Amino acid sequence: MNVLVVNAGSSTLKYQLMDTKTGEILAKGSCERVGFSGGTFTHTAQGSPKVTDKVEFPDHKRAIEVVLADLEEHQVAIDGIGHRIVQGGWYFGDSALVDEDILAKIREVAPLAPLHNNPEADVIEYCLSSYPDLPNVTVFDTAFHFNMPEVARTYALPREVCDRLHIRKYGAHGTSYRFISRALAEMKHGAAERVVVCHIGSGASLAAIEHGACVDTTMGLTPLDGVMMGTRCGSIDPATVIYLQREGGYTFDEIDDMMNRQSGLLAVSGTTNDVRDIEEGVAAGDPNCTLAFDMFIYKIAAKVAEMACAMGGMDTLVFTAGIGEHAPALRAGVCDRLTWAGVELDHARNALRADGAWKLSRPDSPVAVYVIPTDEERMIADDVERIVSQSV
Template sequence: MNVLVVNAGSSTLKYQVIDTKSHKVSAKGSCERVCFTGGTFTHAANGSKKVTENIEFPDHKVAIEVVLKDLEANGVKIEGIGHRIVQGGWYFGDSSLVDEDVLAKIREVAPLAPLHNNPEANVIEYCLEQYPDLPNVTVYDTAFHFNMPEVAKTYALPKDVCDKLHIRKYGAHGTSYRYISKKVAEMTNGEARKVVVCHIGSGASLCAIEDGKCMDTTMGLTPLDGVMMGTRCGSIDPATVCYLQREGGYTFDEVDEMMNKKSGLLAVTGGKTNDCRNVEELAAAGDPEAQLAFDMFVYKIAAKAAEMATSMCGMDTLVFTAGIGEHAPAVRAGVADRLAFMGVKMDHARNALRGDGAWCLSAKDSKVKIFVIPTDEEFMIASDVERIVNGK
């Protein structure tokens, strides 16, 4: 099945056309600076690539219109559309075929992810209006975590408040975790039962997966919780928010922007960089702030990995994925070495190699298997479209 996978962000729209049988990507591209002036449209199909500068995308509906018309002009066949939805809220524990009710619920839960849910909902509306015969399927980042144990997802706040405002741990990166869970099962012939996955990119989270089910994850009500990230602070004393407003005079919006866009690696390096690669380079050159940022990053990932293992009363497999997880051997080594007390032992020579695809990098006598597995959320979304359309 040829599926168009769409991922709409606050000011971008990225897409791929994937054949679920062959895994082949026949077209892909992006619309940049949506809702701003001077946009860029990048499109690759049939072996050629083109970049159109200074194109205007006043909204996401115009962006998806440009994409669909370009696909038609290039003769790219589409049999279904899959939409990445960041937040499924309290409604969706699985992907769903879009109808008016589904679309209304995506907008209802949008306050939990306003920069992502609303743009994608607008894209869905356009697709339903212009291509009513094409099935549209929504795939939620939170769905994999939907049924995690109550002890993990419940916040110790007044129950009436939590019930009224639907406050709980929702998590994120669930589509990636589902893909990794399936790959780990394939690679270990089902022997991996208690798996901690480190999805580490500019946004980072960890997940405990026992027998294919989420037992806990590090992101919470929003993606701000958990490990320190590129520009996000991760877990801190929640009273810090009140203190900053009361004593620092910061507004609600200023605190929100500070913790999401001005913290993490960027803050600890003194504003030098939010890129882990640059942090490593600066640390190697003797920059003390960069060294602290790197050490904190590794420490907090390892600490959360141990926390995730606690939810399963153990760990037999540790997986690294996403941009940093797949390409930063120093981060992997630092995390693994800190977890040596749990039986994690890395083959550092293998870890230093730049491998293609998935590979094992645990030492022969390690009690915990260690893998690097490239994630593929787009293929997972395309597969869900085929599954849902076929009624499975």
């Protein structure tokens, strides 16, 4: 089945067309600066050279229109479309075949992720109207966490308030966690029972996965919670918001922008949110970069311990996503802080830059440590095939 996987961000639209039988990528590309001037369309299909064109994208509907027109021009067949949805809210514990009701619910829960849900809903509307015979399937990042234990997902706020406003821990990166959980089960033949996965990219979270099911995760009502990230502050005293408003005179919108776009590694280093640049700063003796890097490691290691607590321990630790897969110094720092928990890193193996998954721990380590590259697009494509086959 040829599945077009679409990921619409706040100002981007990325896509990949995959043959689910062979895993071959038939086409891929991205639309950048959607909603801003100076847009670019980078694309390749059917083995053609990658091309970058200047294209203005006033909105996401225009972006998907350009993508579909390019695929038609290259005569690439599409059997179904899978849409990554950041927030499924209080409705979705699994992927779903799109109809008007599903689309309405995606918009209803959009206040929990307004920069992502609404653009994707716009893309879905365009796909449904332009290709009414193609099945569209929504794959929710929150679905993997939907049924986590009540003790983990509940906030200690008045029950009436939580019920009325649907306040709970929703988590994120669930599609990545599902892929990692599946890949690890295949690698270890189901032997990994209590797993902590560190999905560390510009946005970062961890999850506790026991026998394949999520029992806790670090992101909460929104993706701002948990570890510090590239530009997000992560978990802080919630009264900080009140203090900034009352004593600093900041508006809610200014605080939201500060905590989501001006904090994290960027704020502490004072220069960058890119871990590679921060590592260069550490090597050059920059004290702010050193503090940012050390804080990042400390926060991740502390959350690993918290996730392990949710399962009464851990037998496996996995690093994934852009930073998790490509920053050996960060992995070493996290693991060295966890020797008390049975994590024994093989530093020589950790320094490797191997393709695919590889094991980083010593042979006698009580906790096995792996790098496993994530593949959310593959997970989405497989979901489309599964959901469509169930609907026939």
